[in-house]
Amino acid sequence: MILVAGGTGTLGTRIVRALATSGTPVRILTRAPSRAGHLTGPGVEVHLGDVRDPEAVAAAMKGVTAVVSAVQGFAGTDPAGAQAVDLDGNSNLVNAAIDAGARRFVLISATGAASDSPLSLRRIKFQAEQALIHSDLEWTIIRPTVYLETWIGLLGDMITAKGSVTLFGRGRNPINFVGADDVAALVAHTVGAPDLVGETLAIGGPENLTLNDVAGKLLVLQGQNERIRHVAIPVLRVVSTVLRPIKPTVATLAEFGIIMDTTDMTLPRDTARARVPGLPTTRLADLLARVKYAA
Ligand SMILES: NC(=O)c1ccc[n+]([C@@H]2O[C@H](COP(=O)([O-])OP(=O)(O)OC[C@H]3O[C@@H](n4cnc5c(N)ncnc54)[C@H](OP(=O)(O)O)[C@@H]3O)[C@@H](O)[C@H]2O)c1
Known part of the structure; x- marks a missing residue:
C-alpha cells in the first residue's frame, strides 16, 4: 500500500492514477475526502487527515510500505502554510513512516531548493529535504520545475473572469515548464525503483x-x-516589503512573482530524464489542444 499525501492535487491526482493503473494499491491522504471523488475506483482508498496533525498522519500509515508526499501549503490563504505543511507536515509524514515501518519515501520538492534561496518556499523545501535525508528511510527527492497545468489553470481562470491577464513583472523571463503527467510518471516509477534510493532528481519539460x-x-x-497587464517589479518590491506584516500571503506572492521574473528559471541539467529514459515530454501545445472553454 502506497500512501499519497497530496493525492488530490494537480500532481497528486496524476500520481494516484499512474499507480492505480499499474495495479498498485493507493491510499490518498486528504483534509476533505470529497476532493478525491474523481479518483475513487478499484485499488484506491481515501483517508481523512491533515498532515499538520501527527496523530492523523500516524493513523493513515496502517499497512503502508511507501509514502509519496505531494503536499504544499504555499498557495493557500494561510500565511504560515508553507512552514506548517511543507516543513512540519512533511516532518510528521517522515516520523510516522519510520514508526510504522514504511521504508520508502518519495518527497516532491521544487527546483531551486536551497538554504540560501531568496525565496522562502525554496528555503522551506530545502529544510524538508534535509529532514528526510537525515532520517534512515530509503528516500528519493524529486525537484520539478513549474507545472504547465498550474499556470494554464491560474491564467485561464483569470481570463475567464476578467477577459484579461495581469502578470507580476515584465513576463519576459524564460521559464522551464513541465507537464504534471511527466512528473507523475517519474514519481510512479521512482517508488518502485530501488536504484533511485538516495538520489535527488531535477525534472523539467x-x-x-x-x-x-x-x-x-x-x-x-x-x-x-x-x-x-504587468505589475512593475519596483511596485512588487514595495508590496513584498510593506505588506509583509499585514498581508503576508500577498507579500509572499509578490516575492514569488519577482523571483519568477528576474532570476534564472531554466533548468540547466535535467537529471531525472538522464537517469530515467522514456518519460513523457508534454508541451504547452499538447495541453492547449485539450483545453475547452465555454463559448
Ligand atoms: N505547481 C507547481 O508549479 C509546482 C512546481 C514545483 C514543485 N511543486 C510541488 O509539487 C507538489 C504538488 O504541487 P501541486 O501544485 O500539485 O499542489 P496542489 O494542486 O496545490 O495540491 C496541494 C495538495 O496538498 C494537499 N494539502 C495541502 N495542505 C494539506 C494539509 N494540511 N494536510 C493534508 N494535505 C494537504 C492538498 O490536499 P487536500 O486539499 O485534499 O487536503 C492537495 O492535494 C508540492 O509539493 C509542490 O510544492 C509544485
Whole structure:
C-alpha cells in the first residue's frame, strides 16, 4: 500500500492514477475526502487527515510500505502554510513512516531548493529535504520545475473572469515548464525503483516559455485580444516589503512573482530524464489542444 499525501492535487491526482493503473494499491491522504471523488475506483482508498496533525498522519500509515508526499501549503490563504505543511507536515509524514515501518519515501520538492534561496518556499523545501535525508528511510527527492497545468489553470481562470491577464513583472523571463503527467510518471516509477534510493532528481519539460507566451496563447484560445497587464517589479518590491506584516500571503506572492521574473528559471541539467529514459515530454501545445472553454 502506497500512501499519497497530496493525492488530490494537480500532481497528486496524476500520481494516484499512474499507480492505480499499474495495479498498485493507493491510499490518498486528504483534509476533505470529497476532493478525491474523481479518483475513487478499484485499488484506491481515501483517508481523512491533515498532515499538520501527527496523530492523523500516524493513523493513515496502517499497512503502508511507501509514502509519496505531494503536499504544499504555499498557495493557500494561510500565511504560515508553507512552514506548517511543507516543513512540519512533511516532518510528521517522515516520523510516522519510520514508526510504522514504511521504508520508502518519495518527497516532491521544487527546483531551486536551497538554504540560501531568496525565496522562502525554496528555503522551506530545502529544510524538508534535509529532514528526510537525515532520517534512515530509503528516500528519493524529486525537484520539478513549474507545472504547465498550474499556470494554464491560474491564467485561464483569470481570463475567464476578467477577459484579461495581469502578470507580476515584465513576463519576459524564460521559464522551464513541465507537464504534471511527466512528473507523475517519474514519481510512479521512482517508488518502485530501488536504484533511485538516495538520489535527488531535477525534472523539467522540453520548453522554456515566458509568461507572456503562455498568457498570449490562452487569450487567443478564449477569443480575447492580447490584453496583458504587468505589475512593475519596483511596485512588487514595495508590496513584498510593506505588506509583509499585514498581508503576508500577498507579500509572499509578490516575492514569488519577482523571483519568477528576474532570476534564472531554466533548468540547466535535467537529471531525472538522464537517469530515467522514456518519460513523457508534454508541451504547452499538447495541453492547449485539450483545453475547452465555454463559448
Ligand atoms: N505547481 C507547481 O508549479 C509546482 C512546481 C514545483 C514543485 N511543486 C510541488 O509539487 C507538489 C504538488 O504541487 P501541486 O501544485 O500539485 O499542489 P496542489 O494542486 O496545490 O495540491 C496541494 C495538495 O496538498 C494537499 N494539502 C495541502 N495542505 C494539506 C494539509 N494540511 N494536510 C493534508 N494535505 C494537504 C492538498 O490536499 P487536500 O486539499 O485534499 O487536503 C492537495 O492535494 C508540492 O509539493 C509542490 O510544492 C509544485
